[in-house]
Amino acid sequence: MHNILTDDEIHAVKANVAERAAEFVAIADVIWDYAELGFAEVKSSKALASALKNHGFAVKWGIGGLPTAFVAERGSGGPTLGILGEFDALAEMSQAAGHTAEEAAEAGGSGYGCGHHLLGTAGALAAIVAADRLKATGTAGTVRYFGCPAEESLGGKAFMARAGAFDGLNAAFSWHPGPRSSGYLNLTRAFRQIRVRFRGVAAHAALAPHLGRSALDAAELMNIGANYLREHIGRDEHIHYAYMDAGGMAANVVQARAELAYIMRSETVADVIALSDRLRKVAEGAAMMTETTVTFEVEAGMSPCRPNLTLARMMHSLLERAGPPDFSAGDHEDAQRFADLRDDGNANAPLHSGIEPLPEDYRASMGSTDVGDVSMIVPMAQVWVASYASGTGFHTWQMVAQGKLGAAHRGMLKAAEVIAASVLASANHPEILAAATVEHRAHFGTAPYTCPIPNDVMPPLPKI
Ligand SMILES: [Zn+2]
Structure with a gap:
């Protein structure tokens, strides 16, 4: 996995992400403010789709009959490489930004207790950077960004998968923000x-x-x-x-x-x-x-999620090449305020500033994610990138409170680098995509994807 991208190309990706950082940090912040729930992410999905459109992507709405699901595409020929984005908030998780005490920003409101405002935004930035670099280097390849609603509640991706949205991809990439930077080999249910x-x-x-x-x-x-x-x-x-x-x-x-x-x-x-x-x-x-x-x-x-080992290894090596998020002294101080709230041994290392080695094998998880439906259809990989103080729990007010801090922004920008680099490496190395496909077929066979939702069922969509 060495030298799958040159140092110059890694630097070009970093420079391209840095150039657009302010625009996308502002988008993540405004989505955090909207805090829209699953299938009602009208403003959040529009913010991302507009940014993609402004950067030359063609946008299609209403994928799988879901009004806030969209696909944005740019580039031509070569492999078709997907990037998965999410943007839904959690109900009754409103919390004032930056506060180290539980205090709703809006009584009964929703909030980003799982960092999806960062998740979807990093993916959109990565899509633009990857498409720019493919063009600049004259490399054939098509970048397809998927705006996927309602991961937290009813799993938008399964409805999109049922409609064939992920068919024809050669690979798909994503990430999830969390308190650590590492590869992702979780097997979900x-x-x-x-x-x-x-x-x-x-x-x-x-x-x-x-x-x-x-x-x-x-x-x-x-x-x-x-x-x-x-x-x-x-x-x-x-x-x-x-x-x-x-x-x-x-x-x-x-x-x-x-x-x-x-x-x-x-x-x-x-x-x-x-x-x-x-x-x-x-x-x-x-x-x-x-x-x-x-x-x-x-x-x-x-569906259960099974990341593709070939792509997971490639993505992890690119995470190592890109390096951990560029946390500032101020980020460490902010994280310290949250680490001080707990007595769990993390107080001396408030931000994870390294990269964990890729686990030897898959880790069973009792949870579920709709990324699983994508992983059944196409080789898929993702990474965790540190964006929150060490020890921060998912779906907690502490995670919501940290969603607009510098560490969250820098984790998001790092994720964009890694995803863009993964798309570029895939476009440049057909042998990696071929190995990923062989692995996928060996595990899943060639039987068509069976959606876990009956054909006549649509989710209860809110009136918007
Ligand atoms: Zn999540």
């Missing part, structure tokens, strides 16, 4: 989210209970059934649940409606579909016992 709605008959709970049919009873019985089912599922499978509607506030009414959400995780898409089929029987049993009716709807699904 297949995922399915179900909405179960029971309908019964309302009645006075004391005067006419015999006329009532309780949807709330059905929901309770379903959860009991699911608890027993848990003993007889795979060791690595999970069933999570939440009450979305317990039928109302009045205890003297037989509840005529109740609603549950279930999430299931398994190793494979086939397993998670089989598990949800078993849970459907539990729902039907609960409805039968209570003489209510039930609807059982798949809302979202995600």
Whole structure:
């Protein structure tokens, strides 16, 4: 993996990123301010698409029927290289920027507890830099940026994948901001989210209970059934649940409606579909016992993520070539204020300023991501880049608070360098793409991609 790009080319990428840094730091900051939720990222997606358009990309909207999903493309011929971007915030995670105490910027508002304002922006910057360098060096290649909504909630990429958005790519690259810089060899789980709605008959709970049919009873019985089912599922499978509607506030009414959400995780898409089929029987049993009716709807699904080893190694070597983020003394001081909040041994190293070696092998993760659907279709790799104080947890107010600090910006710019370099190395080295494709076929075979979401299901899109 040595010399896949010359030092001059690495320097040219860095210079090109530095030249555009101010523009893209401003975009990341404004997206942080918008803090839009999944499928409602109207202003955030427009900010990124406009920047890409201004830099010569052709933009197509509404991919897979999702209004905030877009594809932006520039270049011609050669391999088609994808860059994945996300930009959704998390509900009820609003937090004042830079504050070291929990304090919402807007009561009940949303916030970037997973750094997706940096994630999508770095990818857009990388796309522009890569396209510029391909042109400057006369290298054939097409750069395709994917604006992917709702990673946090319902997994926009699976809906985009179902519509064929990622077909025809030779490789795809992304990154995720976090507290460390390292390669990414996580294996995540297949995922399915179900909405179960029971309908019964309302009645006075004391005067006419015999006329009532309780949807709330059905929901309770379903959860009991699911608890027993848990003993007889795979060791690595999970069933999570939440009450979305317990039928109302009045205890003297037989509840005529109740609603549950279930999430299931398994190793494979086939397993998670089989598990949800078993849970459907539990729902039907609960409805039968209570003489209510039930609807059982798949809302979202995600495939397990398996990064491509060939590309992961290449990307990690380019992360090492680009070096860790160029943190300033001020960044270390800012991070120290957050590290001081904890007593977990990170206080002496508030920012991770190195690069961890690539793990020897894959690491199993119990979580899920819609990047998995891309990894099933095309060789995909990503890296972690330090953008937050050491020890900062994901989906915490501390992560939201650090989203506009210098370290976050510098992590983002570093990620843009690494992604752009990965695209350029791929365009210059067809033998790496060929090896990545051989590896992909050896693992996944040539069977077509099976989307974990049924064909007729669309996500509940907000009115925008
Ligand atoms: Zn995330």
